[in-house]
Amino acid sequence: MRRRLFAVSVAATVPLAMTGVASADHGGFTLSPTSGPAGTTLTVSDSEGQCAPPDSATDPFVGVLLFDADGEALNGNDKDLTEGGTFTVTLSVPSGTPTGTLDVAVACFEGNDEQEEPFFIFDESTFRVTAAGQAAPPAKNVPATKPKAPAPAGKGKAPAAAVKAQPKFTG
Secondary structure, three states, rough: OOHHHHHHHHHHHHHHHOOOOOOOOOOOOOOEEOEEEOOEEEEEEEEEOEEEEOOOOOOOOOOOOOOOOOEEEEEEEEEEHHHHEEEEEEEOOOOOOOOOEEEEEEEEEEEOOOOOOOOEOOOEEEEEOOOOOOOOOOOOOOOOOOOOOOOOOOOOOOOOOOOOOOOOOOO
């Protein structure tokens, strides 16, 4: 439920901040790495406590969303905030994401209700997708193992000869 709330709130707020309609930029976060192929796991963190929750917060959390150039959310994750407002969140660039630039949006919420606005929105950062994700290779046909040749005479027992008869039920 919380993730859905985050996606709705940030999806509505971030485009406003990007166009200058709302002044929502408040500082930076650490993004590592800043480029890589689709499938890369991103780590988003803030060790400075810029997202320290207010005393009124009942279930404070930080949410991170990854947007494509059209503003579509590709992936997201959230995590409880520490009392001091620090956090580390990981999320992955979905496989199959084409090369290009993605926006990384981070916002902090009090967690008091489902309709709340974030109390803190970080400046956006970007991640550059350097190579489209590759689909898993198709399964290879593994040849059946060759049956062992009958042991030569005198080197052990030869396998039983095949019988071409109807099986009998013996009980």
